[in-house]
Amino acid sequence: MTTAGTLQVRIQEADFDVARELEALQAGRVDIGAVASFTGCVRGGAAEGGLTALTLEHYPGMTERAIEAMLVEACQRFQVLRAIVIHRVGRLEPGARIVLVAAACAHRREAFQACEFLMDYLKTHAPFWKKEATPAGERWVDARVADDEALARWGIASANALGGEAAVPVEPPAAAGDNARHPDPTTIADDASLATLSRANPP
Amino acid sequence: MKLHLRFFASLREALGPGETIEWAAAEATSAGALREWLRERSPAHAQALAPDRAVRVAVDQTMAGDATPLHDGAEVAFFPPVTGG
Numbered sequence: 001m002t003t004a005g006t007l008q009v010r011i012q013e014a015d016f017d018v019a020r021e022l023e024a025l026q027a028g029r030v031d032i033g034a035v036a037s038f039t040g041c042v043r044g045g046a047a048e049g050g051l052t053a054l055t056l057e058h059y060p061g062m063t064e065r066a067i068e069a070m071l072v073e074a075c076q077r078f079q080v081l082r083a084i085v086i087h088r089v090g091r092l093e094p095g096a097r098i099v100l101v102a103a104a105c106a107h108r109r110e111a112f113q114a115c116e117f118l119m120d121y122l123k124t125h126a127p128f129w130k131k132e133a134t135p136a137g138e139r140w141v142d143a144r145v146a147d148d149e150a151l152a153r154w155g156i157a158s159a160n161a162l163g164g165e166a167a168v169p170v171e172p173p174a175a176a177g178d179n180a181r182h183p184d185p186t187t188i189a190d191d192a193s194l195a196t197l198s199r200a201n202p203p
Numbered sequence: 204m205k206l207h208l209r210f211f212a213s214l215r216e217a218l219g220p221g222e223t224i225e226w227a228a229a230e231a232t233s234a235g236a237l238r239e240w241l242r243e244r245s246p247a248h249a250q251a252l253a254p255d256r257a258v259r260v261a262v263d264q265t266m267a268g269d270a271t272p273l274h275d276g277a278e279v280a281f282f283p284p285v286t287g288g
Contacts, residue, residue: 040288056287057211057212057215058287059209059211059261059264059280059282061264062261062264062265062280065264065265066266087287087288098288099287099288119288122287122288123285123286123287123288124285125266125285126285126287126288127211127261127280127282127285127287128285128286128287128288129211129212129213129282129283129285129286129287130286130287131212140212140213140283140286141286142284142286143257143283143284143285143286160259160284160285161257161284162257162284163255163256163257
């Protein structure tokens with residue numbers, strides 16, 4: 001599937017073709033003036049302790065729902081005309097692509113911002129977990145406070161990396177930020193823009 | 204009440220993928236109260252869900268907090284802070 005929806009979420013083991021996805025995002029529309037994207041890859045080498053592989057786990061169903069809510073939020077903030085998030089799961093070796101976030105807008109500023117916003121949001125609110133394998137053994141990757149701080153730039157409080165029970169709970173995307181502008185989290189499923197969402201793997 | 208428990212990442216390794224349980228809660232039917240109650244189930248639960256461990260909770264596949272109320276048939280997931288992207 002390539003052009004089925006305005007907002008697309010795909011969680012998959014397989015690799016993806018960046019050029020083809022970006023072309024599909026723009027295809028058939030003349031009001032799109034800017035397509036921006038971010039591709040995340042597995043970092044290896046000595047700086048990463050000789051990392052041999054990352055294994056990504058996710059929460060089927062919730063992961064898709066969480067990212068869909070982020071896409072709806074991005075649409076409202078940045079006038080996104082089309083957007084896609086592809087995230088791989090399973091075992092990935094250094095150099096492999098992990099994630100693609102791409103946004104098509106009328107103008108470049110919104111397209112760039114939408115990609116950055118989606119990545120900051122995804123890092124702190126989408127249920128994925130990375131386990132890294134090195135010659136020294138395997139370990140789960142720790143969440144970073146810097147990622148929470150990155151999301152705070154957008155006016156959304158985040159405490160994903162905080163420890164203990166005293167930590168502020170992570171807010172659902174639709175409840176975060178300016179509530180006056182955004183639908184109630186319990187009704188977001190009825191939001192008209194969600195009707196344009198499409199998935200490769202319905203829950 | 205009947206609850207569908209799910210565990211992910213390091214919690215899944217310690218406690219298994221989850222199970223459907225019957226929780227005879229007296230009063231507090233919140234996610235935080237459930238976490239507290241689960242600690243009594245085994246030493247592994249006590250350790251994985253200890254108060255000083257960073258554990259996130261989702262109710263019906265939506266991020267939640269300790270105060271989030273639970274309902275019969277709810278899907279309650281416990282997992283460590285997320286690290287995707």
